[in-house]
Amino acid sequence: MTNQHIVIIGTGFAGLGMGIRLKQAGLHDFTILEQGDEVGGTWRDNHYPGAACDIESQLYSFSFEPNPRWTSEYPPQREILDYLIHCANKYGVRPHIRFRCAATSARYDDASGTWEVQTSDGNSITCRSLISACGGLSRPAIPDIAGLSSFSGKVFHSARWDHSFSLTGKRVAVIGTGASAIQIVPAIAPQVGTLHLYQRTPPWIIPKRNRVFSEAQRTRYKEHPLLQQLSRLLCYVRHELGGLGFVVEPKILALLSRLVKRYIARSIPDPALREKLTPNYTLGCKRILLSNDYYPALRRNNVELVTSAISEVTPNGIRCADGTERSLDAIILATGFAAADVVAPFPIYGRNGVPLSDEWKDGAEAYLGTTIAGFPNSFLIVGPNTGLGHSSMVYMIESQIAYILSAIQAMQKDKLSTVEVKSDVQARYNQEIHKRLGHTVWSSGCVSWYQTKGGKNTTLWPGFTFEFRRRTRQFRPDDYHLQTL
Numbered sequence: 001m002t003n004q005h006i007v008i009i010g011t012g013f014a015g016l017g018m019g020i021r022l023k024q025a026g027l028h029d030f031t032i033l034e035q036g037d038e039v040g041g042t043w044r045d046n047h048y049p050g051a052a053c054d055i056e057s058q059l060y061s062f063s064f065e066p067n068p069r070w071t072s073e074y075p076p077q078r079e080i081l082d083y084l085i086h087c088a089n090k091y092g093v094r095p096h097i098r099f100r101c102a103a104t105s106a107r108y109d110d111a112s113g114t115w116e117v118q119t120s121d122g123n124s125i126t127c128r129s130l131i132s133a134c135g136g137l138s139r140p141a142i143p144d145i146a147g148l149s150s151f152s153g154k155v156f157h158s159a160r161w162d163h164s165f166s167l168t169g170k171r172v173a174v175i176g177t178g179a180s181a182i183q184i185v186p187a188i189a190p191q192v193g194t195l196h197l198y199q200r201t202p203p204w205i206i207p208k209r210n211r212v213f214s215e216a217q218r219t220r221y222k223e224h225p226l227l228q229q230l231s232r233l234l235c236y237v238r239h240e241l242g243g244l245g246f247v248v249e250p251k252i253l254a255l256l257s258r259l260v261k262r263y264i265a266r267s268i269p270d271p272a273l274r275e276k277l278t279p280n281y282t283l284g285c286k287r288i289l290l291s292n293d294y295y296p297a298l299r300r301n302n303v304e305l306v307t308s309a310i311s312e313v314t315p316n317g318i319r320c321a322d323g324t325e326r327s328l329d330a331i332i333l334a335t336g337f338a339a340a341d342v343v344a345p346f347p348i349y350g351r352n353g354v355p356l357s358d359e360w361k362d363g364a365e366a367y368l369g370t371t372i373a374g375f376p377n378s379f380l381i382v383g384p385n386t387g388l389g390h391s392s393m394v395y396m397i398e399s400q401i402a403y404i405l406s407a408i409q410a411m412q413k414d415k416l417s418t419v420e421v422k423s424d425v426q427a428r429y430n431q432e433i434h435k436r437l438g439h440t441v442w443s444s445g446c447v448s449w450y451q452t453k454g455g456k457n458t459t460l461w462p463g464f465t466f467e468f469r470r471r472t473r474q475f476r477p478d479d480y481h482l483q484t485l
Contacts, residue, residue: 006027006031006129006131006408007033007125009032009033009134010032010132010134010135011032011040011088012040012042013084013397016032017397017401018131018381018404019091020091022405025405027408027409031096031098031125031127032097036100037100039097040081040085041084043081043084046077047078048158048180049161049184050186050187050188052075052076055391055393056074058228059232059391059395060393062087065090065091067083068218070213101119101121102120103120104119104120104347105117105348106118106378107348108351108375108376108378110352113377113417113418114377115127128417130378131404132383134382135381139337140333141337142157142335146311147312150313151328152315155331158184158334159337167192167330169193170193171192171194171327172194172195172332173196173318173328174197175310175332175335176198177200178334178335179289179336180334181197182203182205182294183291185294185297186294186296195300195303196306196328197305198310200309201286202278203288204288204289205260205264205294210292236392236395240390240391243464246390246440247439247464250282253283253441256283267296268295273298277305281445284442285445287449308324336449348375350378356372359374359375362454363452364383365426366384367425367429367430370404371421373420373421374423376481377411379400379404381404385430385437385461386461387450387460388461389460395465399468400472403474406474407475414477415484416483416485418483421480422481440462
């Protein structure tokens with residue numbers, strides 16, 4: 001058993017950012033557990049064809065580490081991963097990371113006020129503070145389809161892409177039409193023999209203005225950092241203005257949907273196909289997607305959009321409710337992630353051995369998406385109700401990192417053994433959050449991955465990001481039960 005003051009779980013933007021900020025604050029007694037063999041989190045695991053970000057590169061990066069080397073407005077997966085590797089190396093975080101070492105459970109010990117973290121290598125770590133930076137997109141959602149395990153061909157999830165399996169000339173099914181699917185379909189359509197895209201609900205898709213940065217522009221950003229900072233600021237302001245339709249007045253998005261329908265009409269001349277691809281719910285209720293090549297891909301002769309519900313998977317293919325069975329060589333599950341149910345993909349036990357899963361049986365809740373009553377000295381990054389529909393999650397992550405760092409510094413300064421958010425503080429906060437969510441576009445009637453099966457939105461922040469930044473700027477001791485060493 002080893003004893004570290006702080007244990008961080010995960011090396012995506014959240015885990016790396018937390019480690020970097022700890023080191024910058026002179027706090028070096030921490031370990032980061034990483035189940036993979038490299039840093040990167042979501043951007044290491046999601047390497048499917050066409051994978052890219054749908055937030056501009058200037059904003060989808062750490063504020064303290066601008067990157068003048070981005071090659072385009074919306075960076076591809078490999079560039080984001082390289083950026084995270086660069087950050088880990090530049091800021092000296094790599095020596096703190098235990099690779100190929102997953103957290104398998106975490107249990108709080110009431111007597112000592114510490115956490116014991118069990119790891120996949122059979123060891124355990126005792127720490128004063130536990131920070132879960134696993135992210136909301138770490139556990140692929142595998143659909144419960146009858147017969148899926150009986151399929152004789154190849155099956156894999158988009159987040160576990162098997163590059164050793166050639167799709168060339170194959171009969172391929174893609175299940176799902178979310179953010180991953182609209183990138184995968186255009187990338188593989190020219191390669192496969194036939195592609196059958198199984199759609200349950202069409203997404204709202206808007207054009208992607210993906211400017212390519214010239215060498216001269218990248219050089220200007222490198223030589224004049226203020227230019228890139230200004231570009232980032234303008235990008236941030238533009239996204240916050242876009243948030244008006246999400247969190248203030250959903251009618252704005254209803255008006256915008258008219259323009260988007262014109263885009264669909266221009267992109268899909270076939271009226272029957274266009275009808276299948278036109279959503280019947282409010283723009284923004286589900287995640288708005290960006291693409292210039294998805295609709296053209298669906299017009300290809302070797303691509304079929306299937307809207308009849310899947311009845312079952314057979315050994316040879318997929319049978320739909322209309323009785324049609326399509327023979328297949330491969331099934332790709334572009335079915336997203338289990339983002340709304342839990343944050344940590346391993347058991348966590350708080351005071352008196354209470355499992356976090358019990359506390360969250362009616363939907364995940366936390367205070368500021370960061371701390372949970374009954375789970376002292378533990379912190380979440382990208383916890384409940386911190387997600388966004390209009391801007392960069394890196395901004396939210398940096399806000400939570402600053403809050404957690406402030407809490408840890410307060411623990412050291414005041415010699416605190418435990419900090420635990422008061423249950424009434426947490427309850428009032430969540431009552432406020434869910435009351436506000438009721439007035440947002442996400443409560444306009446659609447069913448989305450933002451919600452639990454019971455319909456509770458545990459994912460999204462119902463306001464502007466600058467408000468969340470203000471509320472997490474400083475740890476407030478009055479919100480917590482405090483015990484001294």
